[in-house]
Amino acid sequence: MPTSPNILALGGAHIDRRGQVSGPYVPAASNPGIMREDVGGGVFNALRSIVKRGVSASLLSVRGGDAAGETVAS
Structure with missing residues (x-):
C-alpha cells in the first residue's frame, strides 16, 4: 500500500x-485606495498549493518576533 509523501521545505515566508x-x-x-496583506514567498506559495492537493507538508524558515512574524506562523 503506497504512503502519502511528507514534504519538508526550507525557504522564505513573507508578508x-x-x-x-x-x-x-x-x-x-x-491617491485613495486599498492595501492588502497576504502571507507569501516562493516556498510558502508552493507548499500551499501542495497542501491543497492533500499532501502533508511543513516549512522550516526563520521569522521575526513581530506581528508580521506571528501572522506568517499562524
Missing part, C-alpha cells in the same frame, strides 16, 4: 503588501 488606487492614478497627489 506581501499590495496597494491599489481606487481611481485613476495622479502623480504627486494623494
Whole structure:
C-alpha cells in the first residue's frame, strides 16, 4: 500500500503588501485606495498549493518576533 509523501521545505515566508488606487492614478497627489496583506514567498506559495492537493507538508524558515512574524506562523 503506497504512503502519502511528507514534504519538508526550507525557504522564505513573507508578508506581501499590495496597494491599489481606487481611481485613476495622479502623480504627486494623494491617491485613495486599498492595501492588502497576504502571507507569501516562493516556498510558502508552493507548499500551499501542495497542501491543497492533500499532501502533508511543513516549512522550516526563520521569522521575526513581530506581528508580521506571528501572522506568517499562524
